[in-house]
Amino acid sequence: MDDKRVEQLKRLPKIDLHLHLDGSVKPETIRELAHQQGKPLPADSHLLSRMQIDEDCTNLREYLSKFDFVLRFLQTGEALERVAFEVVEQAANQGCIYIEARYAPILHTLEGLSVEDAIRHVRDGLRRGERQYGVIARAIVICMRHDSYERNEAVITAAASHYGDGVVAVDLAGDEAGFPPQLHRSIFELARRLGLPVTIHAGEAGGAENVIEAITSLGAARIGHGVQIDGHHEAMELVRSTRTPLELCPISNVQTKAVNSWEAYPLKRFLDFGITATVNTDNLTVSGTSITLEYVMLLQHCGLTLGDIGKLIRNGAEASFLEESLKSGLIDTINRQLAEQGL
Numbered sequence: 001m002d003d004k005r006v007e008q009l010k011r012l013p014k015i016d017l018h019l020h021l022d023g024s025v026k027p028e029t030i031r032e033l034a035h036q037q038g039k040p041l042p043a044d045s046h047l048l049s050r051m052q053i054d055e056d057c058t059n060l061r062e063y064l065s066k067f068d069f070v071l072r073f074l075q076t077g078e079a080l081e082r083v084a085f086e087v088v089e090q091a092a093n094q095g096c097i098y099i100e101a102r103y104a105p106i107l108h109t110l111e112g113l114s115v116e117d118a119i120r121h122v123r124d125g126l127r128r129g130e131r132q133y134g135v136i137a138r139a140i141v142i143c144m145r146h147d148s149y150e151r152n153e154a155v156i157t158a159a160a161s162h163y164g165d166g167v168v169a170v171d172l173a174g175d176e177a178g179f180p181p182q183l184h185r186s187i188f189e190l191a192r193r194l195g196l197p198v199t200i201h202a203g204e205a206g207g208a209e210n211v212i213e214a215i216t217s218l219g220a221a222r223i224g225h226g227v228q229i230d231g232h233h234e235a236m237e238l239v240r241s242t243r244t245p246l247e248l249c250p251i252s253n254v255q256t257k258a259v260n261s262w263e264a265y266p267l268k269r270f271l272d273f274g275i276t277a278t279v280n281t282d283n284l285t286v287s288g289t290s291i292t293l294e295y296v297m298l299l300q301h302c303g304l305t306l307g308d309i310g311k312l313i314r315n316g317a318e319a320s321f322l323e324e325s326l327k328s329g330l331i332d333t334i335n336r337q338l339a340e341q342g343l
């Protein structure tokens, strides 16, 4: 693709609704955090190879293993505040005007931080990023699939106390194949009772039935990924009729083998079927991606037009969990800026 087209994509106002904080830490930041915290980095390693997936990744479990390396450096308030700020910076550099960054607070409590502390520090970092770069940034708080009800209950309760204070929703993530969504009905019943919007990772490393379960039993208002509903009529019909947006992350989905190839990527079929698809990055560092690159790959490999990309960006604005008082302004801004660029 010529540079002019890439520049054009970069200039479009964009939205990223599915963006993991711990998967998006810059390698130079890990180097500095390791130094500040007195934690040695393995001398023999090329840092990026510890943080980024390579081409022979075969599944989601292997992909998730990259997070373990990074998490040991993200156990202080200062580190969390910094990586939250830097995720806004990275999004701004790619022309995003709104992001929802997600993280599991429980994974940052290994050295004494509380779940509440983690939520507050991420909020402060996102806010500093907002002020500096003019990108609206909100947080989605994640429950881990392998965790107990009690641990996830603490996460949901803390998220509820910060709802409207930077937190816009809760999520379920981790090993989908090993821990299907029906194990988590009661925790998301609690989330809904506390008024928290819900998105669920489903139909990524598990089947279309997980998407059905997430919508009908867990109350998911959006689905993380959902690519596996391709060809499953009941699930596709449910997603369409309930207007449940899919948070697709194409490059990550190809890397984790959620889909076998770019040619098989179902985005065009989803759009043609009337499904509200959105395009997101998942993990800037682990996947070696950016929101611009996601759109470049879709234009190159999936038969999408620039018009489709305008539609996907508008879908992102409409699917956002941003508070109602600001959401119509975001949609107007996206529409105006896209129109200025002929979309």
Ligand SMILES: [Zn+2]
Binding pocket: 018, 020, 173, 201, 224, 282
């Ligand atoms: Zn994800």
